[in-house]
Amino acid sequence: MSPRTPTIALQTHALSTGYSNPVLHLLENMSLTLHAGELVCLMGPNGVGKSTLMRTLAGLQRPLAGSVTLEGGAGMPPEHQVAVVLTEKIAGMNMTVYELVTFGRYPYLDWNMRLREEDKKIIGQAIAQARIHGFTHKKLYELSDGQLQLVMIARALAQDTAVILLDEPTAHLDLNNRVEIMKLLKRLARETGKAILVATHELDLALQTADILWVAGKDKTLLTGLPEDLVLQGTLDDIFQLKGFDLKTGQIYHTAFRNKTVALHGEGYLYRWTRNALERNGYNIAASAPTDVTVTVEPGDRPSWQLQEGTAQKVYYSLKEVLQAL
Numbered sequence: 001m002s003p004r005t006p007t008i009a010l011q012t013h014a015l016s017t018g019y020s021n022p023v024l025h026l027l028e029n030m031s032l033t034l035h036a037g038e039l040v041c042l043m044g045p046n047g048v049g050k051s052t053l054m055r056t057l058a059g060l061q062r063p064l065a066g067s068v069t070l071e072g073g074a075g076m077p078p079e080h081q082v083a084v085v086l087t088e089k090i091a092g093m094n095m096t097v098y099e100l101v102t103f104g105r106y107p108y109l110d111w112n113m114r115l116r117e118e119d120k121k122i123i124g125q126a127i128a129q130a131r132i133h134g135f136t137h138k139k140l141y142e143l144s145d146g147q148l149q150l151v152m153i154a155r156a157l158a159q160d161t162a163v164i165l166l167d168e169p170t171a172h173l174d175l176n177n178r179v180e181i182m183k184l185l186k187r188l189a190r191e192t193g194k195a196i197l198v199a200t201h202e203l204d205l206a207l208q209t210a211d212i213l214w215v216a217g218k219d220k221t222l223l224t225g226l227p228e229d230l231v232l233q234g235t236l237d238d239i240f241q242l243k244g245f246d247l248k249t250g251q252i253y254h255t256a257f258r259n260k261t262v263a264l265h266g267e268g269y270l271y272r273w274t275r276n277a278l279e280r281n282g283y284n285i286a287a288s289a290p291t292d293v294t295v296t297v298e299p300g301d302r303p304s305w306q307l308q309e310g311t312a313q314k315v316y317y318s319l320k321e322v323l324q325a326l
């Protein structure tokens, strides 16, 4: 099979980021590429320089060294090429959702600031893509945090750029909204062909949605790769200094505090959650006998658990009963 050659949307050349007065070097010598249609998650410990990198890529801040090249070339203004969703609060919470989305078109309007038919069409598309058509007449202060984030994404879409950068778009959201936002960004990357870069602390969500991870470490370097490769190489354990959590299995380490070993038989999610319940409750798990007890999970319309201890055998229909019986 010949390798695909995806379109490059943004590239950096020996880029170093930070501040010059006083001098603060953050991430150094980065040669990065963002491709069209790709969702990339930028991760790293607090204060490592993720927001600074985002602002530098967006042209809002000068690099300390190196350069950023955008697909549109040198002639096109950066705001026609990169849309940014930052974490700052919006000043005009009294405006409507529709009004905020129209802000995405402002870089394109002429002196009289009037929306043309073309602008209205793009605004309509952005509203449809972010699936916010149900509440475009609402005032921003009437929205939930999750809805507000969708509206910010719609505004970025209305800017009609090849690249969208988002700084912690899921902060302060509950699990459902966090998942919804990441799934939306993934779908948008696929359907619109935009390159989307998200700075996030949500390791679990990033591992399940990102096409590529950019991981900034304390030594001022930024590593890139497929999420799964970075997990298997142990890169993420080193950078995040994970304690008490095994990223390869996705599990918290448990200390077996009971003097009893359980042989667990079965497969699939029923096995996984049975193991979770047993480990959380301090049992050692072994794949086979000799052990004190054997638990066999039986899937089906009504899942059940068969417990065998010596010659005694019994069937239970919830993990609560299993734990009580142990």
Ligand SMILES: Nc1ncnc2c1ncn2[C@@H]1O[C@H](COP(=O)(O)OP(=O)(O)OP(=O)(O)O)[C@@H](O)[C@H]1O
Pocket: 019, 024, 026, 044, 045, 046, 047, 048, 049, 050, 051, 052, 053
């Ligand atoms: N305008 C500024 N002038 C000087 N230093 C700054 C400025 N903004 C941020 N910094 C410093 O740069 C460093 C990196 O900040 P940045 O916000 O980029 O990190 P981050 O990785 O996004 O952090 P977090 O995960 O906590 O959001 C910090 O030490 C911060 O104090």
